[in-house]
Amino acid sequence: MTKWLLRSMTELSSRKWISRVTGRFAQSPASRRFIPRFARMYGIRVEEAEKRLEEYSTLNDFFTRRLKIGLRAIDNDPExxxxxxxxxxxxxxxxxxxxxxxxxxxxxxxxxxxxxxxxxxxxxxxxxxxxxxxxxxxxxxxxxxxxxxxxxxxxxxxxxxxxxxxxxxxxxxxxxxxxxxxxxxxxxxxxxxxxxxxxxxxxxxxxxxxxxxxxxxxxxxxxxxxxxxxxxxxxxxxxxxxxxxxxxxxxxxxxxxxxxxx
Structure with a gap:
């Protein structure tokens, strides 16, 4: 019963307009204050980010962050x-x-x-x-x-x-x-x-x-x-x-x- 209910709720919530609303909020200046909370909630390694938390203007800006240069090694073997x-x-x-x-x-x-x-x-x-x-x-x-x-x-x-x-x-x-x-x-x-x-x-x-x-x-x-x-x-x-x-x-x-x- 619980699984059916969760599936039904997901079907109802998985609509483009809800994603658009969520996306608009994440791109708004109002979302900026949620960045530290979001980072703590998910255990994000903020020290890897290209910029300091306070330099990100929106939650979306933080979520799509780049990493510090050279932080990931690329295997350069051609194969x-x-x-x-x-x-x-x-x-x-x-x-x-x-x-x-x-x-x-x-x-x-x-x-x-x-x-x-x-x-x-x-x-x-x-x-x-x-x-x-x-x-x-x-x-x-x-x-x-x-x-x-x-x-x-x-x-x-x-x-x-x-x-x-x-x-x-x-x-x-x-x-x-x-x-x-x-x-x-x-x-x-x-x-x-x-x-x-x-x-x-x-x-x-x-x-x-x-x-x-x-x-x-x-x-x-x-x-x-x-x-x-x-x-x-x-x-x-x-x-x-x-x-x-x-x-x-x-x-x-x-x-x-x-x-x-x-």
Whole structure:
């Protein structure tokens, strides 16, 4: 009964207009006084932030903060695929005939995740990694490989939560929520960076100016409040590091596997 009630409340609250209202408040000067409380509540390591707390003009400004320069080491091995975010891995494994298996008890198809893109075929027997960003985490998204952006796609959708409850008890959240997808070609292999919006996220934004040639570790986009990134690699192009599994906490720039050309 409790689970049903929570699910129903989430369905009702996960509407675009509520996210817009929440987003407007987070971007208002009135939200500034909540920054210290927010940082304490979530145990955010404020010493890592680029600026002092009092220098942030809004809660959103703090949430989308940059880190001090050089705080995250980027694995510069040309064949290293690095984590694009600070996150908890909530799913990882081989894609079986176009199906992403057992992400918090639910299966997804690559076709629905990629909005039936013609590129779906490239990933039907590839590898997936689901990276969840909690409110505690740094929320800028970086490029996982050197390469060229060959396509960007925005998919409008819902704003359901992508936390433990949302992924386990809401129906197919990763493929129903708003998504911003970036396809990056690295030598002769391609990686899809799927940025999934969440409840109370006002938007997912690219870092401007946009350009197609990207370097591993450079800023790609950012979330305005927490969410999830799904990485997809093509068949036969990715070999995960030995300890890559659900429950592993990773930092941006940390090697999560090796990517090779087909």
């Amino acid at each position: 290293a695929l690095v984590s694009p975010v600070d996150a908890l891995i909530t799913g990882a494994g081989e894609i079986k005939s176009g199906t992403i298996l057992n992400v918090k008890g639910q299966d997804y198809t690559v076709e629905e995740l990629l909005n039936r893109s013609p590129r779906t075929e490239n990933y039907k027997n590839g590898y997936f990694i689901v990276l969840y960003l909690s409110p505690t985490d740094y929320h800028r998204i970086h490029t996982p490989v050197d390469g060229t952006i060959v396509e960007r796609e925005h998919i409008a959708g819902k704003v359901y939560p992508v936390n433990e409850f949302g992924l386990r008890h809401m129906r197919r959240v990763l493929s129903r929520n708003e998504r911003l997808i970036t396809y990056i070609r690295h030598a002769h292999a391609e990686t899809a960076v799927v940025k999934v919006g969440a409840m109370n996220v006002s938007s997912i934004k690219y870092v401007e100016p946009l350009h197609d040639k990207v370097t591993k570790g450079e800023e790609l986009a950012y979330f305005e409040f927490g969410s999830t990134v799904v990485l997809l690699t093509e068949e036969g192009t990715f070999f995960p590091r030995g300890d890559l599994q659900t429950g592993l906490k990773v930092k941006m720039g940390e090697r999560i596997g090796t990517i090779v050309s087909r």
